[in-house]
Amino acid sequence: MNIKNNKIVLKKRPVGFPKLDDFEIVNETINNINYGEVLIKVIWLSLDPYMRGRMSEAKSYADPVKIGDVITGGAVGEVIESKCPNFIKGDIVEGFTLGWQEFAKINSSLVRKIEPSLAPIQTAVGVLGMPGMTAYFGLFEICRPVPGDNLVVSAASGAVGQLVGQLAKIAGCNVTGIAGSDEKCKYLKDILKFDNVINYKKDNVFKKIKEYCPSGVNVYFDNVGGKISDDVISNIAPFGRIGVCGVISQYNLTQMETGMRVQRAVLTNQASVEGFLVFRFEQKYSIARKRMAYWLSNRSLIWKEDIVTGLEKAPEAFIGLMNGKNFGKLLIKLDN
Numbered sequence: 001m002n003i004k005n006n007k008i009v010l011k012k013r014p015v016g017f018p019k020l021d022d023f024e025i026v027n028e029t030i031n032n033i034n035y036g037e038v039l040i041k042v043i044w045l046s047l048d049p050y051m052r053g054r055m056s057e058a059k060s061y062a063d064p065v066k067i068g069d070v071i072t073g074g075a076v077g078e079v080i081e082s083k084c085p086n087f088i089k090g091d092i093v094e095g096f097t098l099g100w101q102e103f104a105k106i107n108s109s110l111v112r113k114i115e116p117s118l119a120p121i122q123t124a125v126g127v128l129g130m131p132g133m134t135a136y137f138g139l140f141e142i143c144r145p146v147p148g149d150n151l152v153v154s155a156a157s158g159a160v161g162q163l164v165g166q167l168a169k170i171a172g173c174n175v176t177g178i179a180g181s182d183e184k185c186k187y188l189k190d191i192l193k194f195d196n197v198i199n200y201k202k203d204n205v206f207k208k209i210k211e212y213c214p215s216g217v218n219v220y221f222d223n224v225g226g227k228i229s230d231d232v233i234s235n236i237a238p239f240g241r242i243g244v245c246g247v248i249s250q251y252n253l254t255q256m257e258t259g260m261r262v263q264r265a266v267l268t269n270q271a272s273v274e275g276f277l278v279f280r281f282e283q284k285y286s287i288a289r290k291r292m293a294y295w296l297s298n299r300s301l302i303w304k305e306d307i308v309t310g311l312e313k314a315p316e317a318f319i320g321l322m323n324g325k326n327f328g329k330l331l332i333k334l335d336n
Contacts, residue, residue: 003030007070007101008314014055017322023315033105038087040077040104045332046125047318049248061277070099074125084108092116094124100314102334118293126329127303128289135163136288137281142243142274143219147172150213152232155223157184159329164221165194166301176212180324192302206231224249233262236271244275304328310335
């Protein structure tokens with residue numbers, strides 16, 4: 001076996017926003033696999049904001065990518081060779097660490113078999129994968145919505161945000177989504193049926209939240225941090241719940257920014273703030289996937305994808321993601 005593999009590695013650690021020369025395409029030959037391993041031809045690659053943190057040496061919940069190593073990332077692919085009795089050639093699998101490459105040689109314990117008849121296979125890294133699980137458990141386990149709640153979600157047109165808003169509507173909430181363009185806001189309002197939308201690049205977020213949620217924000221699903229979150233949390237309702245999912249506004253800073261102080265609003269309203277990593281709910285994923293698949297099948301959930309073709313386009317697409325250019329779940333479709 002001689003498989004020619006192209007992979008994208010971390011050439012140097014980004015300072016501020018990532019740049020194209022922080023990445024490098026390298027070639028290798030995969031000659032064999034060991035017992036317990038599978039060789040996977042990657043078909044779909046997921047690009048997600050958390051990857052920026054993995055490119056930094058800052059302390060986090062996972063080890064950073066080393067210089068010269070393939071960029072970590074979730075992917076869906078086809079098994080083309082297996083030395084594990086649980087997988088056979090032709091199986092479609094998903095793995096969180098397959099990475100930015102055309103072929104992945106990996107321990108079989110790090111991938112799971114998916115059922116292509118359930119939904120398009122790329123949903124395994126989308127609505128039925130990590131983003132979907134993040135939205136489901138972040139909303140229902142962390143934020144605990146009650147029918148009639150005023151819920152606000154930031155980065156509302158992104159992979160997680162678009163699902164949070166729709167799940168909140170299923171749960172009977174009044175939903176306000178925050179996004180960064182008129183096109184995205186129109187999609188949230190007209191297609192996903194959010195009750196209110198805010199274009200943070202044009203609107204005064206603090207005033208709009210006060211207008212749309214005059215009794216206060218009961219639930220805030222925070223994907224961005226920074227000033228947007230200051231403005232929302234300053235309008236928190238008594239006993240409001242704040243789930244901190246991501247802080248994308250902070251990932252590329254070279255120095256800490258100053259902002260409002262929200263502790264008074266949290267204190268006086270006896271609100272709760274909880275950060276979460278979706279992996280803590282891993283034992284419950286099967287339950288959530290069945291429910292999400294059902295809602296997809298009856299169109300209670302609409303899932304928007306932003307697809308770019310070609311492994312070599314991954315760095316450019318990722319940089320766009322960091323600048324809010326994606327519209328929906330960002331995916332790379334490999335053309336190998």
